[in-house]
Amino acid sequence: MGMTKDELFEILDNGFSESVIEIQDLAGDNDHYAVKIISNEFKGLNKIKQHKLVYDVLGKKMGYTLHALSIKTEVPKE
Amino acid sequence: MDQKIKESIELDINSNDVHLFMKGTPLFPQCGFSSTVVQILTYLEVPFTSTNVLEDEGIREGIKEFSNWPTIPQLYIKGELMGGCDIIKEMFENGELQEVFKNENLLNQ
Numbered sequence: 001m002g003m004t005k006d007e008l009f010e011i012l013d014n015g016f017s018e019s020v021i022e023i024q025d026l027a028g029d030n031d032h033y034a035v036k037i038i039s040n041e042f043k044g045l046n047k048i049k050q051h052k053l054v055y056d057v058l059g060k061k062m063g064y065t066l067h068a069l070s071i072k073t074e075v076p077k078e
Numbered sequence: 079m080d081q082k083i084k085e086s087i088e089l090d091i092n093s094n095d096v097h098l099f100m101k102g103t104p105l106f107p108q109c110g111f112s113s114t115v116v117q118i119l120t121y122l123e124v125p126f127t128s129t130n131v132l133e134d135e136g137i138r139e140g141i142k143e144f145s146n147w148p149t150i151p152q153l154y155i156k157g158e159l160m161g162g163c164d165i166i167k168e169m170f171e172n173g174e175l176q177e178v179f180k181n182e183n184l185l186n187q
Contacts, residue, residue: 047165048147055148062148068111071164
């Protein structure tokens with residue numbers, strides 16, 4: 001179970017083009033990460049919808065391959 | 079999803095103004111994320127009800143499908159999914175959550 005930081009980055013980077021993605025490894029066990037994504041795709045969406053986009057990109061991996069993911073989403077500042 | 083499970087979830091979120099699907103109970107949370115949300119609600123003195131998903135595998139899987147949201151905890155306010163741990167924490171820290179409760183008249187007077 002779990003995935004490496006690089007694998008996670010690649011999935012998110014492919015899912016959100018032209019975005020800034022920061023990943024923090026919280027426990028060193030390939031299973032607990034905190035991600036921060038700054039992307040224009042979040043514009044006009046409430047937090048639930050923003051996080052749902054992240055979950056959509058991760059697909060089935062969330063909750064199965066990956067147990068703990070802390071998400072922070074932001075729209076780029078003008 | 080099983081119709082009974084769906085009805086049970088709908089009953090929980092529609093008959094309670096603030097309802098939390100969590101792992102464990104407010105007194106004994108069994109997951110750090112659930113515990114954080116409980117602490118915020120307790121700090122704000124907002125009355126809430128909860129469902130311990132660890133006691134019912136059907137609800138545990140059903141709630142994820144119901145809301146199209148893959149993780150627990152899930153906080154519902156007036157029947158609407160407000161967020162999981164990260165969103166609730168962020169909203170609490172920037173004051174949005176307090177505003178929501180205030181506007182819905184859910185803060186303990």
